[in-house]
Structure formats: C-alpha cells, structure tokens
Amino acid sequence: MWKMAKKLGNSDISDDNKATLADMRYRLNTETQIIKGKEVLIHHRVYILGTDDLGRDLLARIIYGGQISIAVGIVATIVSILIGIIFGSVSGFAGGTxxxxxxxFVDIMYGLPYMFLVIIFKxxxxDGMINFFTALAAVSWLTTARVVRGQVMSLKNSVFVEAAQSMGASSARIIARHLVPNxxxxxxxxxxxxxP
Incomplete structure (x- = not known):
C-alpha cells in the first residue's frame, strides 16, 4: 500500500482522483475472496489454516482464543500453587492439633463440589476475569496443600532445619528459607x- 501511495504521489493524477488511505483500507476489507482448492486467497495472501465464510483468518482466531485459555490456566495455577504452598507448609511444619x-478443613473442602463452588462464587x-481467576484458585489449591504438607513433614526433621532452629531462626524463616526451597x-x- 505504501509503494502504491508513493507512485500515486509522483504521478500527475489530480488530488480529487487520488485514493485516500481510508478508501484503500475500505476497499481491502470489502474485497471478495478467491477460493482455489484448499487455499483461500484474500488480498493475495495465503492463509495457513484458511478462512471462514466471512474471510477471517482461522489461525489468528485460534491464537486469540488460546490466549484467554492459557491465561486462565496459568494464572489460576499460580494463585492456587501459592495458596497451597502457604497452607501446606504451615500445616506440615506446625504439626499436632x-x-x-x-x-x-481441606477434607471438608474436598467434599464440596468443585464447579458448584465456582458458580456460587461467580x-x-x-463477572470479570479477576473474579473468575479468584474462584478457580479458591477451590483448586487443596491437592497442592497436601503435596507440600507431605514434603515439609519429611524435611522438617532434617539436620539443616535443626541447625537453623539452634541458631535461633523463626518458624517463618525456616519455612521460607529452608523448607519451601527444598x-x-x-x-x-x-x-x-x-x-490445563
């Protein structure tokens, strides 16, 4: 388009007959599609996955939809992992009652239906993505807490934990500096x- 505009600018066409950039965009958006076999050519481009009936690129639409799906999966996982680490490490290190x-409490939460809690929370x-992430994370940290608790319980009697306790380290410091990193x-x- 830029080359075409340069050529038009250097030619002897009057200003009334020159196409504006907005006109060029409008023409490009409304061109008819040329279908040849399995390839769909619009504006002389080849679309890898083709286009739909309205001429929209399917690969771009898949990538756009995948962004939301991946964001939901990653953010909900990160938040649930953080909650599970805190809950499980405190539980495993404290022990006893x-x-x-x-x-x-984790067992009670396991007994409640997962999707029902998400729907009630929503x-x-x-509505909103932050509320959706919060709802997913609020009920998906349970298994993480159990895994972290088991690991912390196996590590809390280690020599390096006893050394940290004998040097006067607080419980929070032992959890944050020794148990969680290990x-x-x-x-x-x-x-x-x-x-997911």
Missing part, C-alpha cells in the same frame, strides 16, 4: 501438571 485442624462476586522440585512438577 494445628495440622489436624487444617487438614480437616454469582456472589460478579520442596520446589516437587512443587514445580506438580504445577506443570496442574496447568
């Missing part, structure tokens, strides 16, 4: 399996 009560909180291998593998 705290661990018992926290895991019974009805209360309203559990990251399992957490990362679990997170990749959680992305």
């Amino acid at each position: 705290t661990d018992f009560l926290m895991m019974r 009805a209360i909180a309203g 559990s990251l291998g399992i957490i990362i593998v679990f997170a990749t399996l959680r992305v």
Whole structure:
C-alpha cells in the first residue's frame, strides 16, 4: 500500500482522483475472496489454516482464543500453587492439633463440589476475569496443600532445619528459607501438571 501511495504521489493524477488511505483500507476489507482448492486467497495472501465464510483468518482466531485459555490456566495455577504452598507448609511444619485442624478443613473442602463452588462464587462476586481467576484458585489449591504438607513433614526433621532452629531462626524463616526451597522440585512438577 505504501509503494502504491508513493507512485500515486509522483504521478500527475489530480488530488480529487487520488485514493485516500481510508478508501484503500475500505476497499481491502470489502474485497471478495478467491477460493482455489484448499487455499483461500484474500488480498493475495495465503492463509495457513484458511478462512471462514466471512474471510477471517482461522489461525489468528485460534491464537486469540488460546490466549484467554492459557491465561486462565496459568494464572489460576499460580494463585492456587501459592495458596497451597502457604497452607501446606504451615500445616506440615506446625504439626499436632494445628495440622489436624487444617487438614480437616481441606477434607471438608474436598467434599464440596468443585464447579458448584465456582458458580456460587461467580454469582456472589460478579463477572470479570479477576473474579473468575479468584474462584478457580479458591477451590483448586487443596491437592497442592497436601503435596507440600507431605514434603515439609519429611524435611522438617532434617539436620539443616535443626541447625537453623539452634541458631535461633523463626518458624517463618525456616519455612521460607529452608523448607519451601527444598520442596520446589516437587512443587514445580506438580504445577506443570496442574496447568490445563
């Protein structure tokens, strides 16, 4: 189009007869499509997946739809992993009654229907992508919490944890600096399996 505009600018066509850029765009958008076999040519372009009946590129539409799907999967997974890490590490490190009560809460949440909770949350909180991410994350952290709890319980009696305790490190510091980083291998593998 730019080359065509340069040629038109250098020719001896009067200003009234020159096509404006808006006219050129309008003409390009309304051109008829030429269908040859399986390839659909519009504006002399070849579309890899072809076009629909209205001449829209199918590959572009698939990519656009995939962006939303991937965003929902990744954001909900990240938020649920963060909630699960916090809940599971506190439960596993505390042990005793705290661990018992926290895991019974997880069991109660497991007993509730997943999609029903998401629908109720969306009805209360309203529409919007942030509310949808929050609804998904609010009910999908349960398995992550169990996995992290098991890993923290196996690591909390390690020598490096005892050394940190003897040096006066707080429980929060031990969880954040020693237990969670040593559990990251399992957490990362679990997170990749959680992305739909």
